[in-house]
Amino acid sequence: MLQLKPIVSELMRCAIGDGKTTSFCYDHWTNLGPLIGVAGQTGPPSLRVRIGASVSDATVDGTWRFPAARSHEIQNIQMIPAPVVFWHKVIWFKENIPRNTFMSWLALLRRLPTKDIIRRWGLNLTDQCVRCNSAVETHHHCFFECSFSSALWLKFGSNILPNPPEDLHSAAAWIASSSRVFCSKQVILLEFFFQSIIYIIWRERNSRIFTSVSSSSSVLHLALDRLLRDRLLSFPAPSPAGPLLLQLYFAFYRPP
Known part of the structure; x- marks a missing residue:
């Protein structure tokens, strides 16, 4: 059963909806998988996001408010939530x-x-x-x-x-x-x-x-x-x- 956990995790996806019930760190709501696994425990603080925050908690008036990235992992996370742009x-x-x-x-x-x-x-x-x-x-x-x-x-x-x-x-x-x-x-x-x-x-x-x-x-x-x-x-x-x-x-x- 333990061997199946990584496979099950890869197959699980989360529908964001309004973002209030989707965990920013632990749910699989991006193509990167759970973000806690991308940047580790120090990732959320560097994004100024609480470990227990929802996706909606990480936005202000519906817009991401992340500081400048200081690592490739954080840079990748910031690119994934980026909105569609004109260019x-x-x-x-x-x-x-x-x-x-x-x-x-x-x-x-x-x-x-x-x-x-x-x-x-x-x-x-x-x-x-x-x-x-x-x-x-x-x-x-x-x-x-x-x-x-x-x-x-x-x-x-x-x-x-x-x-x-x-x-x-x-x-x-x-x-x-x-x-x-x-x-x-x-x-x-x-x-x-x-x-x-x-x-x-x-x-x-x-x-x-x-x-x-x-x-x-x-x-x-x-x-x-x-x-x-x-x-x-x-x-x-x-x-x-x-x-x-x-x-x-x-x-x-x-x-x-």
Whole structure:
């Protein structure tokens, strides 16, 4: 019988309803299973939730009120209860590059460990952006308020539409609404641009911090172009439905 307990636990699910009778920690109401098993006994306090709290107790006026995550386990828990957001189709599409998609998802959720967040965790480090050296590093500064990242974003984005927004969430909204202007393949190309630029910018940031190796904007332009072309080359040949994505890419952008 003892051997059956883990199996039975996996099969059990809880209907949340209004959340008043569902245990936040012990009931199986998320895809992660009982949350007490994900983050342990210290998990609920770090989320400012009582061990015995219901799901509804963990909300204020129907909205989650969690502090900044300080571990991957807590980060995963916070992502599961997250509501559907307007930019979800900009992130999740079948042609995506998984690592770029994951990085972009974290950026839009403001879950990347930018320096302002790390300082809130109590670590003593300078919060200055390592690319422009002129502002505090936040998610919005990284994407795309920083003059270094802005130049990369505008270089590619303005080839598709003039004056693309220089703010992470405004850019996502711009792409989400682009289906009213562009065909589906053009929208996919925009999504590729957006996610790949986020990936390249964050990779450059980590390189400067952890290896003290810096790349110029021209080198990053080449790296981004190579990344996009390698992915677009993997798609099948043109069909009567429209041009190859790589052909569409060259129609919008002339590589350096």
